[in-house]
Amino acid sequence: MTDTATPVVEVSGLTKRFGDVVALDDVTLTVRPGAITGLLGRNGAGKTTLMQTITGQDFANSGEIRVFGEHPVENAKVLSRISFIKEGQKYPDEFKAKHVFACAPWFYENWDAEFAAQLIDDFQLPVNRRIRKLSRGQLSAVGVIVGLASRAPLTFFDEPYLGLDAVARQTFYDRLLADYGEHPRTIILSTHLIDEVANMLEHVVVIDRGRIIMDESADSARESATTVVGPRGAIDAFVAGRRVLHREGIGGLASVTVERLDADERREALAAGLELAPVSLQQLIVRTTNSATTDFGAEEPSSIKEGTRS
Amino acid sequence: MIDDSKPIFQQIAEQIENDIISGALPEESQVPSTNEFAAFHRINPATAGKGVAVLVDDGVLYKKRGIGMFVATGSRERLLAKRRESFRTDFVAPLIAEAKKLGISPAQLNQLISEEGEAS
Numbered sequence: 001m002t003d004t005a006t007p008v009v010e011v012s013g014l015t016k017r018f019g020d021v022v023a024l025d026d027v028t029l030t031v032r033p034g035a036i037t038g039l040l041g042r043n044g045a046g047k048t049t050l051m052q053t054i055t056g057q058d059f060a061n062s063g064e065i066r067v068f069g070e071h072p073v074e075n076a077k078v079l080s081r082i083s084f085i086k087e088g089q090k091y092p093d094e095f096k097a098k099h100v101f102a103c104a105p106w107f108y109e110n111w112d113a114e115f116a117a118q119l120i121d122d123f124q125l126p127v128n129r130r131i132r133k134l135s136r137g138q139l140s141a142v143g144v145i146v147g148l149a150s151r152a153p154l155t156f157f158d159e160p161y162l163g164l165d166a167v168a169r170q171t172f173y174d175r176l177l178a179d180y181g182e183h184p185r186t187i188i189l190s191t192h193l194i195d196e197v198a199n200m201l202e203h204v205v206v207i208d209r210g211r212i213i214m215d216e217s218a219d220s221a222r223e224s225a226t227t228v229v230g231p232r233g234a235i236d237a238f239v240a241g242r243r244v245l246h247r248e249g250i251g252g253l254a255s256v257t258v259e260r261l262d263a264d265e266r267r268e269a270l271a272a273g274l275e276l277a278p279v280s281l282q283q284l285i286v287r288t289t290n291s292a293t294t295d296f297g298a299e300e301p302s303s304i305k306e307g308t309r310s
Numbered sequence: 311m312i313d314d315s316k317p318i319f320q321q322i323a324e325q326i327e328n329d330i331i332s333g334a335l336p337e338e339s340q341v342p343s344t345n346e347f348a349a350f351h352r353i354n355p356a357t358a359g360k361g362v363a364v365l366v367d368d369g370v371l372y373k374k375r376g377i378g379m380f381v382a383t384g385s386r387e388r389l390l391a392k393r394r395e396s397f398r399t400d401f402v403a404p405l406i407a408e409a410k411k412l413g414i415s416p417a418q419l420n421q422l423i424s425e426e427g428e429a430s
Contacts, residue, residue: 036354173352181345181355199312199353219317219357278314 006069008033008154008186009054014063016049016210023049024060025210031186032203038218039190041207042289047190048086050207051156055084067154083108083152085143087159091131097142098127101149108150115179116149122171136163144172151183158190169193173200194282204281208289218281225284226266229255230274238269245287257287312351322347322361327389330370330381337386341371341379 009031016024023046031037041047052058054065056072056079065072072078091100101120105111120127123141131139140161147157161169177200180187191197204221206214214221225245228235235254246257257279261269269276279287312321329335342350347358362379365371370385409419 035356174349177352177355178345178349181348184355199318199351199357202354202356218354219319222314222317278316280314 006033007031007066008068010064010066011050011054012064014050014053014060014065016046016053016058016060022210024053024063027063027207027210027212029205029212029215031188033186034184035202036180036187036189036200037203037205038194038197038201039188039205039207040194040285043192045207045289046210047207048158051084051086051158051188051190055079055082055156057084080107080109081153082156083147083150083154084156085147085158085160086156087140087162089139089143093132095131096128097125097131097134097138100131100142100146101127104146104150108152110151110153110183112149112151115151116145119145119148119175122175123168137165137168138163140164141168148172148175148179151179151185154186154188156188156190159192161191161193169196173197176200194285195280198281201281206285206289213288214285221284222278222281224260225257225279225287226261227255227257227277227279228269228274229253229277230272234272234274238272238274245284257283312353318351318353318357319360319364322351322353322358323364326361326365327370327393330386331389331393333386335381337381337383339381340377341381343378 007030009029011027011029014024014027014029015022025046027046027050029050039047039050049058053060054067054072056067056074059073067078068081070078072082097120101113101116104116105113123138123145125138125141125145126134129138131142134142140163144157144160144164147155147160161172164172173196176187189197189201198218201218204214204216204218205212216224227246228238230238230253232249232252232254235256239256239258242258244256244258248255255277261276266276312318315321326335326341330337335341341362344355344359344362347353347361348355351358362371366373366379369382370389371379372382373379406416406419409416414422
């Protein structure tokens with residue numbers, strides 16, 4: 001991968017407020033060069049604000065940002081190496097899709113026109129149609145094509161595929177992986193479709209209410225939780241004293257998601273007749289980012305049971 | 311197929327091992343490139359590379375400079391020996407546990423195994 005020594009993005013103590021709302025709350029983050037990183041979180045968690053601040057399109061109230069070792073705001077040297085594809089990108093009124101691709105080489109020094117032409121074909125994009133006459137999915141395809149064919153050393157995809165159907169999204173993933181394999185670069189992919197992209201990610205950053213709550217390799221994230229299933233009594237005994245991320249039950253059966261279990265603990269669970277199930281990245285993120293809205297207290301299932309009896 | 315049961319790199323390594331054991335990847339044949347594995351399984355190339363690296367460390371694969379990865383001579387026998395060693399914990403122990411749960415005696419289980427073995 002390209003110069004693994006210097007981080008591509010370094011952010012420290014970044015805080016951004018919109019009035020009373022704290023969009024970014026003391027964010028410190030280093031983006032690994034040459035990796036595909038997933039920037040994940042709920043709506044309004046701060047993903048887009050973070051990317052806009054890193055790309056110099058928005059200003060932080062406090063904190064430090066370094067992109068390729070320099071401050072990004074109005075820094076042509078830095079910005080020429082960034083491609084930021086976002087939902088709702090605006091284009092000049094009279095523009096047709098082909099005009100966007102004709103302009104692209106002025107902004108992106110690595111622009112590959114041949115690759116763009118192939119992608120236009122893959123997405124069956126009508127390049128002679130006015131941008132504002134394109135469907136939502138076709139508009140997303142324009143962004144995706146620019147993001148891929150620009151081959152920028154630092155590429156952001158912020159929910160790039162609104163309106164793209166499953167087939168077109170798969171095309172995007174396949175072309176992204178193939179091209180990234182041939183031309184390794186730093187890619188930050190922000191999406192809600194976690195299950196679809198989980199296996200493509202090397203690194204995962206989760207942001208929740210403006211704070212980074214997870215920043216680790218995808219492999220390690222995947223192993224950071226396990227669901228234990230079995231008779232309620234045995235489960236209660238096993239999970240006692242552990243941090244419970246999620247709990248549900250039916251009848252005498254309980255299913256509890258707990259934090260990382262080591263080999264001994266796994267053996268202990270199996271010996272107690274409990275079943276262990278893996279937790280997907282999507283489940284893990286759902287379970288770590290919704291604790292504010294739902295209380296998964298241990299008493300909950302039994303109180304429901306008592307409620308139905310009375 | 312890739313699932314969530316264990317780290318993806320480990321699943322890639324196991325699939326290559328399976329292909330060596332089955333003969334789909336004969337000794338001294340070239341294994342697909344990291345990018346080919348990544349495209350086929352729709353996974354990150356670095357993850358695929360990690361799976362291949364595990365097998366290089368184990369001496370199952372070796373690198374020919376500028377050409378790619380190849381299956382080392384003697385790998386198949388070594389992998390078979392390794393799998394036979396873990397067969398007891400991976401397959402026999404869960405079988406016994408399930409049989410116990412269902413009230414199948416060791417004698418009945420023996421009979422089932424013999425019958426099934428003759429049938430296949």
